[in-house]
Each structure stands twice: as structure tokens, then as C-alpha cells.
Amino acid sequence: MYDLIIAGAGPAGSTLARRIGKDRKVLLLDKRDLSGAVHFTGAAEKCCGGLLNPQAQDALTEQGIALPRRILEDPQLFSVRAIDFDNHMERVYPKRYVNIDRVAFDRYLIELAEEQPGVTLMEKTLLQDFEQLEDRVRVRVLHKPSGEVRYLEAKILVGADGAASIVRERMKERYLIPVSGNVLSGAAKEYACLQEHFTMPEGFTMPWHAAIFDRYVTDFYSWMIPKENRLILGSAIPAGEDLRLRFSRLKAELIDLGYPLQGAPIYRSGAKLLRPRMFGSVISGKDRIFLCGEAAGLISPSSAEGISYAIRSGSMLADVLAKPEQGRHKAYDRALCGLKKEIATKSLKSPVMYEPALRGPVFVSRLLSLKVKDVHHG
Numbered sequence: 001m002y003d004l005i006i007a008g009a010g011p012a013g014s015t016l017a018r019r020i021g022k023d024r025k026v027l028l029l030d031k032r033d034l035s036g037a038v039h040f041t042g043a044a045e046k047c048c049g050g051l052l053n054p055q056a057q058d059a060l061t062e063q064g065i066a067l068p069r070r071i072l073e074d075p076q077l078f079s080v081r082a083i084d085f086d087n088h089m090e091r092v093y094p095k096r097y098v099n100i101d102r103v104a105f106d107r108y109l110i111e112l113a114e115e116q117p118g119v120t121l122m123e124k125t126l127l128q129d130f131e132q133l134e135d136r137v138r139v140r141v142l143h144k145p146s147g148e149v150r151y152l153e154a155k156i157l158v159g160a161d162g163a164a165s166i167v168r169e170r171m172k173e174r175y176l177i178p179v180s181g182n183v184l185s186g187a188a189k190e191y192a193c194l195q196e197h198f199t200m201p202e203g204f205t206m207p208w209h210a211a212i213f214d215r216y217v218t219d220f221y222s223w224m225i226p227k228e229n230r231l232i233l234g235s236a237i238p239a240g241e242d243l244r245l246r247f248s249r250l251k252a253e254l255i256d257l258g259y260p261l262q263g264a265p266i267y268r269s270g271a272k273l274l275r276p277r278m279f280g281s282v283i284s285g286k287d288r289i290f291l292c293g294e295a296a297g298l299i300s301p302s303s304a305e306g307i308s309y310a311i312r313s314g315s316m317l318a319d320v321l322a323k324p325e326q327g328r329h330k331a332y333d334r335a336l337c338g339l340k341k342e343i344a345t346k347s348l349k350s351p352v353m354y355e356p357a358l359r360g361p362v363f364v365s366r367l368l369s370l371k372v373k374d375v376h377h378g
């Protein structure tokens with residue numbers, strides 16, 4: 001029996017495993033193929049922009065982690081270009097990001113976790129279900145290559161399995177956790193994300209990444225990120241809307257502005273995103289189940305940045321699980337207070353970014369924007 005089974009070896013799960021695996025028996029399982037073919041196969045890839053914002057950089061520093069150069073991708077970006085189709089304006093703002101190869105980043109964090117004596121990695125293995133027994137949790141997993149179903153047991157199960165978390169969904173059903181949400185509180189708002197990768201034509205340079213606002217596409221935002229010889233176009237579109245149609249509109253508008261997004265993409269990936277409300281969207285767990293990272297609902301409601309939340313919550317959970325059993329959930333909830341406050345503060349900021357009528361005057365004022373010679377429109 002394991003002390004801990006962690007479902008999901010993203011930044012949250014691997015951080016937790018690394019922090020707790022020195023003297024605990026930890027099984028880190030992931031449905032992805034983490035050692036096989038890497039890019040553009042879908043087998044290893046998390047659909048992500050791969051930008052580390054200053055909070056994520058700080059979170060890594062707090063963990064004592066520096067990144068090897070092989071994880072970085074050209075170009076390194078110091079600004080964001082805001083393209084506002086609602087108000088027909090563009091502005092450039094300073095933003096210090098680190099541009100990374102997300103597959104290599106995840107693998108590096110897993111390598112660090114595997115250095116701990118108690119950590120075992122089980123890849124290509126899907127957690128399908130679990131059952132809480134009196135003193136342990138029994139987990140049903142599917143080993144994908146062999147099709148074999150196995151039952152594994154641990155004192156604790158951690159759901160670090162991202163936005164589409166099975167652990168969180170099963171837990172909500174079993175404990176009848178309410179799922180309704182309104183503008184301010186309750187269940188997170190669901191988005192479908194799509195990213196397409198295009199070959200960057202020779203001579204085309206983009207010294208920033210772009211945040212694109214168009215209320216006919218989404219009430220959240222879309223983005224373009226240069227990566228080596230590729231250009232990624234992505235968007236987070238409210239679930240239930242016509243994703244393809246809205247994405248095509250976005251692409252056509254950007255092609256009109258001169259961006260090289262014509263033809264078939266070289267790669268396409270998708271993901272669910274749960275945008276938290278100001279209060280009440282974070283779920284930390286129950287009994288022998290704990291959640292961290294995006295599975296717990298921890299992600300920025302203003303930018304969809306989630307790597308810093310994953311690393312910080314994984315580390316906080318490690319501190320809590322190192323303590324005696326009693327009162328762990330309360331202690332974890334207390335630890336998460338700071339992250340929940342950040343989410344509430346970012347929700348307050350969101351209307352200024354996402355309401356065209358409020359964003360317009362900010363752009364007109366040029367407050368905090370950089371003077372860049374080639375800015376189109378306005």
C-alpha cells in the first residue's frame with residue numbers, strides 16, 4: 001500500500017511528489033506517455049501557452065528550482081500586445097514572461113520528483129475511479145498499452161489531474177457538492193480551449209505575445225505566442241458555443257491584420273478550462289481525498305495562468321500532509337486562503353480587461369503602455 005497516490009504528473013502533482021517523496025511511499029500516475037515521442041503527437045502534450053509569468057518564476061524560485069536552458073524556447077518575451085477588435089485599438093504593455101517548452105518543463109519537474117527515494121512514476125495509466133474505505137482509498141486504473149485494469153491502494157488519494165479532473169468530479173457526485181454558479185460565486189465557468197500551431201514564415205518576427213479581445217469570439221480572450229519557428233493561435237471560448245465558427249472568425253480577423261495563419265495548422269490541441277468565480281470555485285477535498293492545482297479550481301480568472309497556482313498548491317499540500325492526520329483539511333484550507341484571495345482580486349480586475357466599454361478608456365489613456373513605433377489602429 002502507498003502512503004499517497006497522486007493522479008496527474010503536471011506541475012501540481014510533480015511538485016507535491018518531489019516535496020513529500022523523501023520519506024513517503026508515493027505513486028505518481030499519469031495517463032500521458034511521458035518518456036516516448038514528444039511533440040505534436042498529443043501523447044505527451046498539455047494544451048498550454050507555455051509562458052511562465054513572474055508569479056510562476058517566483059514559485060519556482062521558492063522551490064529552489066532553476067530551469068536548464070533546454071526548457072526555454074525562442075524568443076524570450078518582454079511584452080504583450082493587446083489587440084482589441086471591440087474598440088479597434090492596439091497597445092503594448094510590459095510583461096516579463098519566460099517562454100518555455102511545456103512538454104520539456106513538465107518532464108523536468110517529474111525528473112526532480114523521481115530523484116526522491118519514495119517516488120514511483122507510472123505513466124500511460126489512467127485513473128478511472130476510486131472508492132474510499134475506512135482507513136484507505138482503493139483506486140481503479142487502466143494501463144493503456146496493455147488494456148489491463150488494476151486496483152491500487154493508498155492512505156490518501158490526491159487529484160492533481162487538471163481541469164477535467166475525474167477525482168474532483170467523482171468526489172462532487174459522492175458528497176453532493178453543489179454545482180451551480182452565478183457571476184460572483186459557486187461553480188467555475190467552463191470554457192473550451194483550442195490551440196493551433198502554424199509554421200512561422202521566414203523573416204516574420206514577433207517580439208511579443210498577443211492578447212486578443214473580441215466579444216464575438218469570447219467573453220474571455222484569445223492569444224498568439226511565437227515559439228521557435230511556429231506561431232500558436234489559441235482561444236478560450238465559453239462551453240456550448242460554436243467553437244469552430246468563433247475560432248475561424250478570430251483567424252480571419254488576424255489574417256486581415258497580416259498574421260501568417262493561412263492554411264492547415266501543423267498541430268491542433270484542445271483542453272477544458274474552468275474559470276473560477278470570485279468566491280467558492282476552489283474545492284480542496286474531503287476525507288482521504290485532496291485536490292491541488294487546476295483540479296482544485298486554482299487558476300487565474302483574468303489571464304488563465306495556472307502554473308504558479310499548481311506549484312504553490314502542490315507545495316502547500318506537501319506541508320499539510322507532513323503533519324498528523326487530524327485537522328489536515330482545515331490546515332490545507334487555511335493554507336489556500338492566500339491563493340483564493342488572489343483569485344478574488346483578479347476577478348475584480350477582470351471587468352476592466354474584459355468589458356469593452358471599460359477597456360476602451362484605459363487604452364485611450366495609454367496608461368502603463370509602451371510606445372512602440374508600429375502599433376496598428378488608434
Ligand SMILES: Cc1cc2nc3c(=O)[nH]c(=O)nc-3n(C[C@H](O)[C@H](O)[C@H](O)COP(=O)(O)OP(=O)(O)OC[C@H]3O[C@@H](n4cnc5c(N)ncnc54)[C@H](O)[C@@H]3O)c2cc1C
Binds near residue numbers: 013056
Ligand atoms: C489553452 C491553455 C493555455 C494555457 N497557458 C498557460 C500559460 O501560458 N501559462 C500558465 O501559467 N498557465 C497556462 N495555462 C494553465 C496551465 O496549463 C494549468 O493551470 C496548469 O497546467 C495546471 O497544472 P496542474 O498540474 O494542476 O494540471 P495539468 O498540468 O493539467 O496536469 C494534469 C495531469 O493529470 C493527468 N491526468 C488527467 N486526468 C488523468 C487521469 N484520469 N488519470 C491519470 N492522469 C490524468 C494529465 O495527463 C496531466 O499530466 C493554460 C491553460 C490552457 C487550457
